[in-house]
Amino acid sequence: MSDIAAEHPIEPTSLGIDNRKLVVWTFIASEVMFFTGLIVTYIVMRGRSTTGPYPEEALSVPLVAINTFILLSSSFTMVTALSAIQRGDARGLRRWLIATAVLGLLFLSGQAVEFTTLFNDGASLSSNLFGATFFTLTGFHGMHVFVGVIWIAFVLARAFRGGVTKDNHLAVELVGLYWHFVDIVWIIIFTVVYLLRM
């Protein structure tokens, strides 16, 4: 195996793969279906609202485009963190993980601003079908980002204690897989919900 997808010292398993990594990929596979369900429900229901606000008048692309850039950047900082520890650069790992968590929090702040604007415009979970499906979808995504930030914080705490090294960095790889998946979900949401809003 290449050192890019790192091999880790583990107890032997029947597949020769670390169970923790297998669990994360299985979880991601289930999440693909989960978010597809939410996204398709949104597509079907958004045009069925009998009262406003409607997506084409409520959603604003500029703020969300900035948020998208923030989340894409956070994927880059995350993969750079993994790359750093694969070189044995523990300081670089900590620095890039902190950057990733900060970008995640910035994304959540942007989402909070967006949600507040939408609430003020009369959109909410109970306003109409657009509101119900929009906030369920983006809210679940935001919750995933929040969980990701917490997860990064745990890995970071371990890194500061010296528990993440060049030869033992599965924790970074796993949180990275989750984080990149959450980024992918946003890539699809940005296009389907915001750019194809009319």
Place this chain on the structure above:
Amino acid sequence: MESEQQSKPNYLGVFAALVVLTATEVAVTYLPVPRLPILIPLSITKAVLVVLFYMHLKYDRRLFSGLFLIGVFGALAVILSFVLLFQPPLLDVAK
């Protein structure tokens, strides 16, 4: 799976591609062109770039690709079910 290519992917290059593709997507919404046939392929390209290079599926064990594809096929089944259930309205809003 032993990868033939041992050198690291160009992470910065992938990031640049993601930003350029996103900017292209936003630009398309200001042009008088049909959005759906342009934006969906661009969006899927971005997702594939992240999966292959940032999540390392291109270099990792095939088993992980298989697991991920099971999720993708499940997702396609979900989409197909919704299309069949809600066909006329779905086509209306997706134009």
